[in-house]
Amino acid sequence: NAGVTQTPKFQVLKTGQSMTLQCAQDMNHEYMSWYRQDPGMGLRLIHYSVGAGITDQGEVPNGYNVSRSTTEDFPLRLLSAAPSQTSVYFCASTRVGVNSPLHFGNGTRLTVT
Amino acid sequence: GQQVMQIPQYQHVQEGEDFTTYCNSSTTLSNIQWYKQRPGGHPVFLIQLVKSGEVKKQKRLTFQFGEAKKNSSLHITATQTTDVGTYFCAGAGGSQGNLIFGKGTKLSVKP
Numbered sequence: 001n002a003g004v005t006q007t008p009k010f011q012v013l014k015t016g017q018s019m020t021l022q023c024a025q026d027m028n029h030e031y032m033s034w035y036r037q038d039p040g041m042g043l044r045l046i047h048y049s050v051g052a053g054i055t056d057q058g059e060v061p062n063g064y065n066v067s068r069s070t071t072e073d074f075p076l077r078l079l080s081a082a083p084s085q086t087s088v089y090f091c092a093s094t095r096v097g098v099n100s101p102l103h104f105g106n107g108t109r110l111t112v113t
Numbered sequence: 114g115q116q117v118m119q120i121p122q123y124q125h126v127q128e129g130e131d132f133t134t135y136c137n138s139s140t141t142l143s144n145i146q147w148y149k150q151r152p153g154g155h156p157v158f159l160i161q162l163v164k165s166g167e168v169k170k171q172k173r174l175t176f177q178f179g180e181a182k183k184n185s186s187l188h189i190t191a192t193q194t195t196d197v198g199t200y201f202c203a204g205a206g207g208s209q210g211n212l213i214f215g216k217g218t219k220l221s222v223k224p
Contacts, residue, residue: 033211035214040122040216041216042119042201042214042215042216042217043156043201043203043214043217044214045211045212045213048211058211059114090155090156092156099144099161099163101146101158101161102146102148102156102158102203102212103158104155104156104157105155106154106155107155
């Protein structure tokens, strides 16, 4: 099993550009989420989804959009990149239920200049 | 909103010394999970604690969940260089039980 696959691994954007970070999982997990990790800030939840067609905001949703058209895929869109969005982004998935551990992808390191 | 505080932020130890990181929540948790992130890697699930006062061990790692289910700790006995990384606690919160992560404790081990 591939688990959670994120692409790309690295990306450099200029301010104002748009891009989509891809996330796919092959474990048939209902729950998928996006976190960003900044030095000294831990992991902060951006958006999450509990199933196809259902998305909701996390702690830091501004500047990001998501959609969930299939169980497998949960892309994260930056419509107009800003330097404050320079970060490492992790996608994670799990089965629905409070006792389920998160499975993380390898991350995307994004730099916005 | 719910907050999960974790201390210390950094810990430098000599190989063979013990290490402990502490996690405190502003609200009662249904469960707490611990993750380890190696340098340059992604968080990897270590363990989950569910019951009040629960203690679990994984070789040299001991995890505890407080009686009030608002705090937790991870203790590593006789650290090794392979223990290097950042350790995160995460508590379930929010309407969907989203995990709220502490800021992590970065452990470095000097051989």
